Amino acid sequence: xxxxxxxxxxxxxxxxxxxxxxxxxxxxxxxxxxxxxxxxxxxxxxxxxxxxxxxxxxxxxxxxxxxxxxxxxxxxxxxxxxxxxxxxxxxxxxxxxxxxxxxxxxxxxxxxxx
Amino acid sequence: xxxxxxxxxxxxxxxxxxxxxxxxxxxxxxxxxxxxxxxxxxxxxxxxxxxxxxxxxxxxxxxxxxxxxxxxxxxxxxxxxxxxxxxxxxxxxxxxxxxxxxxxxxxxxxxxx
Numbered sequence: 001x002x003x004x005x006x007x008x009x010x011x012x013x014x015x016x017x018x019x020x021x022x023x024x025x026x027x028x029x030x031x032x033x034x035x036x037x038x039x040x041x042x043x044x045x046x047x048x049x050x051x052x053x054x055x056x057x058x059x060x061x062x063x064x065x066x067x068x069x070x071x072x073x074x075x076x077x078x079x080x081x082x083x084x085x086x087x088x089x090x091x092x093x094x095x096x097x098x099x100x101x102x103x104x105x106x107x108x109x110x111x112x113x114x
Numbered sequence: 115x116x117x118x119x120x121x122x123x124x125x126x127x128x129x130x131x132x133x134x135x136x137x138x139x140x141x142x143x144x145x146x147x148x149x150x151x152x153x154x155x156x157x158x159x160x161x162x163x164x165x166x167x168x169x170x171x172x173x174x175x176x177x178x179x180x181x182x183x184x185x186x187x188x189x190x191x192x193x194x195x196x197x198x199x200x201x202x203x204x205x206x207x208x209x210x211x212x213x214x215x216x217x218x219x220x221x222x223x224x225x226x227x
Contacts, residue, residue, distance in 0.1 A: 004157075035217075040219055041219055042118075042120070042203055042217035042218050042219045042220050043158070043217040044217070045214055045215065045216075048214065058214060059214075090158070092157075099146065099163065099165055100145075100146030100163055100207055101207060101215070102160055103158075103215070105157030105158050105159065107155075107156060107157055108155075108156075108157055
């Protein structure tokens with residue numbers, strides 16, 4: 001199993017440009033989510049999905065769109081990039097255990113917006 | 115508004131020592147408290163987790179202590195090793211079937227050889 005894969009690893013955008021961060025998982029997990037990681041702020045949830053066709057907003061959804069047409073894929077779209085979106089983005093897939101949720105994170109995409 | 119407060123921000127421990135990282139929360143609806151370990155350039159990985167009906171959970175050298183009345187929980191790393199040098203995040207998940215996980219700000223641990 002490849003686990004959770006993310007592309008690209010690095011990206012530089014100019015203000016106002018749009019792009020899509022790709023995320024795929026091969027573990028057949030129901031739940032997928034996108035986080036951004038900024039220094040001193042931990043990980044903050046952007047959007048999440050509890051199954052194909054179902055998405056919802058997290059803590060910091062503004063400026064981002066998601067869709068989930070298949071169980072495997074969960075792309076994150078930046079509509080009009082802003083310098084405030086400079087961050088490291090992590091995709092995660094999760095499944096429910098008897099105790100809670102086990103989340104598997106991808107390797108991340110480092111995005112710089114100039 | 116930081117719903118999960120983590121301290122310290124950074125920590126230096128001698129090899130063989132005990133590393134202690136603390137977290138506090140306000141929302142009593144949280145029902146699952148995982149800890150994640152992150153190495154540079156990698157995504158976080160689940161280390162250990164606890165539910166609030168348990169006061170302590172141990173897995174190898176890693177122990178979570180949970181104080182429900184104080185709304186605090188902590189990670190203890192016994193016999194700390196240089197390979198434990200990483201950033202550690204505490205987190206909390208909202209209950210009643212919820213999925214959203216709130217993370218603390220992270221603690222950078224450095225274990226001196």
